[in-house]
Amino acid sequence: MKFKKISKVMLAAASMLLLASCGNQQAKDDKAKMPTSYQTALKAAKGTTVTYYGFGGSETQNRWIDKVVTPMMKKKGITVKRVPMPIEDILNKLSNEKEANTKKGHMDVVWINGENFYNAKKLNLLAGPITGKQLPNMKAYISASDPDAKKDMDTAIDNLEVPYGNAQLVMVGSKKMFNNDYPTSAKQLLAWAKKNPGKLTYVAPPDFTGSAFIRNIIYETVGYQALNDAPATKAGIYKVIKPALAYLNELKPYLWQQGKNYPKSTAQMDKMFADHKIAMTFSYNQMYAATNKADGTFTNDAQTFVFDKGTVGNYNYLAIPKTSQNKAAAVVLINTMLSEKAQTDRLALKYGAVIPPYSSAKMPAKMSQKLDQIGEKNDIPMKTIAKKRVPEVSGKKIPIIEALWKEHVLNAD
Amino acid sequence: MKKQISTSGLGLIGCLFGLPAVVILLLAIGRHWYVPYLLPQRWDWLAIFKFWQQDSTLWPAVKASLSLGLGTVGLTLLIAYPMAIALVKYQTALKGILNVLIYAPLIIPGIALTTSLDLTFIQLHLTGTWLGVVVVQTLFCLPYAIKLLVDNLAIYQVDYEAVAQNLGASRWQSFWQITLPLSRDGLIGAVTMTLIVAMSQYLTTLLIGDGNYLTLAINMFPLIQGGRYQAAACYGVVFMATLLIPLGLFEWVLKRKVRRLAHHEL
Numbered sequence: 001m002k003f004k005k006i007s008k009v010m011l012a013a014a015s016m017l018l019l020a021s022c023g024n025q026q027a028k029d030d031k032a033k034m035p036t037s038y039q040t041a042l043k044a045a046k047g048t049t050v051t052y053y054g055f056g057g058s059e060t061q062n063r064w065i066d067k068v069v070t071p072m073m074k075k076k077g078i079t080v081k082r083v084p085m086p087i088e089d090i091l092n093k094l095s096n097e098k099e100a101n102t103k104k105g106h107m108d109v110v111w112i113n114g115e116n117f118y119n120a121k122k123l124n125l126l127a128g129p130i131t132g133k134q135l136p137n138m139k140a141y142i143s144a145s146d147p148d149a150k151k152d153m154d155t156a157i158d159n160l161e162v163p164y165g166n167a168q169l170v171m172v173g174s175k176k177m178f179n180n181d182y183p184t185s186a187k188q189l190l191a192w193a194k195k196n197p198g199k200l201t202y203v204a205p206p207d208f209t210g211s212a213f214i215r216n217i218i219y220e221t222v223g224y225q226a227l228n229d230a231p232a233t234k235a236g237i238y239k240v241i242k243p244a245l246a247y248l249n250e251l252k253p254y255l256w257q258q259g260k261n262y263p264k265s266t267a268q269m270d271k272m273f274a275d276h277k278i279a280m281t282f283s284y285n286q287m288y289a290a291t292n293k294a295d296g297t298f299t300n301d302a303q304t305f306v307f308d309k310g311t312v313g314n315y316n317y318l319a320i321p322k323t324s325q326n327k328a329a330a331v332v333l334i335n336t337m338l339s340e341k342a343q344t345d346r347l348a349l350k351y352g353a354v355i356p357p358y359s360s361a362k363m364p365a366k367m368s369q370k371l372d373q374i375g376e377k378n379d380i381p382m383k384t385i386a387k388k389r390v391p392e393v394s395g396k397k398i399p400i401i402e403a404l405w406k407e408h409v410l411n412a413d
Numbered sequence: 414m415k416k417q418i419s420t421s422g423l424g425l426i427g428c429l430f431g432l433p434a435v436v437i438l439l440l441a442i443g444r445h446w447y448v449p450y451l452l453p454q455r456w457d458w459l460a461i462f463k464f465w466q467q468d469s470t471l472w473p474a475v476k477a478s479l480s481l482g483l484g485t486v487g488l489t490l491l492i493a494y495p496m497a498i499a500l501v502k503y504q505t506a507l508k509g510i511l512n513v514l515i516y517a518p519l520i521i522p523g524i525a526l527t528t529s530l531d532l533t534f535i536q537l538h539l540t541g542t543w544l545g546v547v548v549v550q551t552l553f554c555l556p557y558a559i560k561l562l563v564d565n566l567a568i569y570q571v572d573y574e575a576v577a578q579n580l581g582a583s584r585w586q587s588f589w590q591i592t593l594p595l596s597r598d599g600l601i602g603a604v605t606m607t608l609i610v611a612m613s614q615y616l617t618t619l620l621i622g623d624g625n626y627l628t629l630a631i632n633m634f635p636l637i638q639g640g641r642y643q644a645a646a647c648y649g650v651v652f653m654a655t656l657l658i659p660l661g662l663f664e665w666v667l668k669r670k671v672r673r674l675a676h677h678e679l
Binding site: 051053055056057058059062066081082083084085086089092093096097099100102105106107265266267268270271296 | 470532541619625627631632639640644
């Protein structure tokens with residue numbers, strides 16, 4: 001008897017809960033659907049919370065989201081929640097959600113690019129299409145014909161992600177150790193290393209900056225075109241990059257600890273550089289030396305330079321997972337992050353001075369001026385760096401190159 | 414019978430455990446710390462307070478860490494304490510197997526366990542909930558808590574409890590006045606270890622919590638990875654404080670209770 005009574009009460013409570021949730025169902029459906037225009041997105045998103053998932057190890061980017069983007073969203077009546085999560089975990093989570101066959105996830109906007117985008121697209125984890133129709137700022141500042149708006153590391157974007165930041169590999173050298181004469185080619189770098197053994201190193205792949213450095217060495221030795229044309233197979237790539245692997249092996253004994261060990265993270269490499277144990281570090285952020293000088297990590301001895309034949313550049317992108325419960329607010333957040341105000345503020349050193357993803361033809365005049373100004377703090381004009389930009393190869397090839405490096409350089413002897 | 418530990422021995426232990434904490438503190442308040450110099454070249458004594466003011470995520474992280482940590486301590490004790498008493502008190506054929514099974518969560522690689530649990534928890538609609546995270550954290554804390562409690566209880570072999578019951582104490586009285594005070598050290602150890610393990614959980618909190626619980630560990634880890642050692646050190650100092658204050662309080666309360674009980678008995 002007692003059991004029956006309890007189950008009756010529970011049933012009544014459950015049905016009441018169900019009724020209460022039905023009222024909200026319509027509004028929930030509205031914001032979970034991909035909005036058709038910015039206006040409908042804004043309307044459906046008002047009063048809601050949107051989540052942003054991405055790499056949380058960059059203090060400046062965290063600050064930019066918290067101090068610039070979040071207040072701008074607040075004015076639109078939307079609360080932003082920033083969650084620091086490495087991209088591997090994001091993809092793990094999204095594929096688990098897919099496997100569990102759930103349509104309800106917690107991620108609304110994710111920071112993604114390159115090989116991770118390739119995988120997410122292959123697994124069908126991302127929602128689309130996101131175009132200029134929902135994003136007025138994308139329409140205003142980014143030409144649809146821009147190579148980086150069409151392809152991300154040679155993977156067709158197909159309106160599944162939106163560029164929101166511009167990255168290019170730059171070298172940072174010690175003025176004192178290089179005697180103000182920087183090695184602007186792989187050849188010069190090798191010559192310097194032979195004269196100054198133990199004073200250079202690079203972060204080991206699969207760290208993505210280390211991986212970019214190795215691609216850059218491949219470009220230096222065999223050229224971008226050869227690698228881009230090579231088939232995405234181990235044998236095909238090995239044939240093409242053999243001279244680059246030979247170069248890295250020639251350099252190896254002159255590296256820090258005779259190339260037997262490599263720093264595991266850029267953080268470790270930066271610390272060694274700051275301590276003058278090594279003469280050079282490198283970064284995917286063009287303004288890296290300037291921001292690190294500003295916060296006291298590097299001294300004025302740190303100078304930015306690029307290779308004469310160019311350095312690899314790519315973009316950071318934002319995407320909306322299929323399981324997002326608030327695609328309306330996700331669209332508003334992406335549009336806000338692309339806005340002129342947010343992007344201009346982001347050029348401040350305290351926000352990492354990230355170069356906007358805007359097409360040069362659509363760049364507002366004020367922004368161009370600002371870019372020239374910050375270039376002065378970086379000892380090298382922004383335009384000079386941009387002119388030396390070479391594209392990335394397919395995201396599919398990157399793990400193959402990393403494996404070949406491991407086999408033929410790291411474990412060569 | 415207790416031997417006095419020598420001063421040099423104490424100093425060595427102090428250095429071993431104290432130095433890392435000092436380095437973290439120096440990283441937090443020091444500036445311009447380069448290789449040839451033993452100490453930072455500039456000091457910013459208020460760095461931690463400034464960081465607290467600047468980083469709006471710090472205080473919510475303290476709250477999330479404590480809420481999950483205390484929840485985990487509660488659930489862990491609820492399972493571990495009766496389990497430990499049973500393991501000491503009763504002789505069963507399963508005891509050997511149980512003693513090994515307890516360690517299963519630590520034997521299976523954490524990442525494999527967490528990823529598969531994530532899948533199950535999504536199906537159970539437990540991801541992103543407080544209960545879900547507490548349950549998974551408890552899983553990783555149980556081995557430590559049970560081991561510490563069993564070892565402590567085994568010293569007394571629960572014989573005192575039998576004596577008390579022989580003398581006419583009820584089961585409840587013998588537990589409350591004999592077993593509980595006697596397992597004080599085991600309880601302090603179990604709670605300390607559980608809170609430490611729970612608060613240090615990174616991947617489980619992130620994956621099962623689905624970003625709804627941004628604890629100190631979740632905020633600190635990417636900063637260490639990204640080489641932002643100063644910000645990470647500020648988090649480290651706050652982490653230590655968040656851990657030590659409740660543990661100190663707990664120990665104080667438990668010791669007082671035991672002392673009161675002892676007086677009461679006399």
